[in-house]
Amino acid sequence: MFFDYFSIKYIDSYQKRNYHLSLIREIPPTAGWPLTIKSLITSLFKSHPPGLLEDDFKRYLGAPQAKLTYSGTSAFYIILESLKKLSNKKTVVIPAFICPLMPLAIKKAGLNIKVCDTNAHNFDFNKNKLENICASNNDILAILAVHLGGLAIDFSALKETAQKCKAFIIEDCAQSLGSQYYGAKTGALGEFAFFSLCRGKGLTIYEGGIAATNLPEYADILNDTAKEIMQPDFLSESLKIAELFAYSVFYQPNLFWFAFRLPQLFWQLRNNPVKAMGEYFETDFPIHQVSAFREYIGHINFPRLEDKIKAQRKKVGIYLEGLKNISGVHPIVELERTRASYPYLTLIFQDAKKRNSTLNLFRNSGLGISQVYLQAITDYAYLKNIIPDTQCPNSRKLSEKTITLSTSDFLKESDLKNIIKKLTKLLE
Secondary structure, eight states, rough: OSOOOOEEEOSSSOEEEEEEEEOOOOOOSSSOOOOOOHHHHHHHHSOOOOHHHHHHHHHTOOOEEEESOOOHHHHHHHHHHHTTTTHHHHHEEEEEOOTTHHHHHHHHHHHHEEEOOOOOOSBBOHHHHHHHHHHHHEEEEEEEEEEEHHHHHHHHHHHHHHHHHTEEEEOTTTTTOOOETTTTTTSSSSSSEEEETTTTTSSSSSSOOEEEESSSGGHHHHHHHHHOOOOOOOHHHHHHOOOOOHHHHHHSSTTTTTIIIIIHHHHHHHHHHHTTTTTTOSSSSOOOOOOOHHHHHHHHHGGHHHHHHHHHHHHHHHHHHTTTTTTEEEEEETTTEEEOOOOOEEEEOOOOHHHHHHHHHHHTTSOOOBBOOOOOOGGOOOGGSOOOOOOOHHHHHHHHHHHEOOOOTOOOOHHHHHHHHHHHHHHH
């Protein structure tokens, strides 16, 4: 390389700063696991017995059934289709701070959506509002429990509410593989759960998911539904294998800018922040079968889980120590007697303007600073026809006042200190 950084002067309303625009080094915003192209090529020539990764998840969760799916979204959809065989109820309750793919899966399943606001200080349901929703509606099929940011929610409180209205609990563990609640693994708490194996989510096969149930009486239903819905698609799966190889090349600091930041800039220049954040999706998402080769890649990388979580938690510890005396911002951290996997650390600012200044400061720094979701789920224009009009002030404030700090493998200790230094200077 002829250079590592291209430096420019950046002037904002506060003061002049030396600001580095990294055209080469870009840290991913989440703790996705890197893969080597050597390991992929070597694995191509090995035996790929089917079911290896599914068995890994069964053992890990102590679950009677786990099905490998095309994505976390398709896993959620398969669970919903399974529930339709168990109940005539039609409404699924979701938190207002959630991935836009989740309501699209509910719509595809032909079910209704009820939105519940979160707390102001974390991603959990607002308990009073959830109880009111369940008490006033006898059509609640399921409640979607989202362990966002690797943080286990207050599951005991949720379970108590769900039991009152006889609703199933579906755990969204897309970002919480490896997290625990009172010693139990997330994904092993409710009746059903799903995980994401998408790029950037930790354990990855580029695109994939796991649908699981913890109750033996539902194992056959989940298995049969998955077989009914998932069909082979040779061309699409071949593309995913090619993209997995591309991921192994581009998921590293010196090339990630081209795969991640460049598309962001493209949509930002076209004044489309939703697409810039990668939060625009179609209802017709793929649900085909995953090849034994990609399953094998997940299987051989599964044993890395505990070491990766340990490293992520160590980075969060450095962040928390460095930011503990800063006023005007507080982190969203794990509840007592839980263990977060921390694919990133979320900070809540008291002042939205300060949050925006911070995002602007770090936007082109290459240090992995980002945000969870652009908006509350009720505020996405393209979802207006399927999301009921609901007042969700807490979730809206989360979208307006939060940033995320990466816990990526690629972050050096000097990077962490640099981030802490910049945040301290901005907020002092």
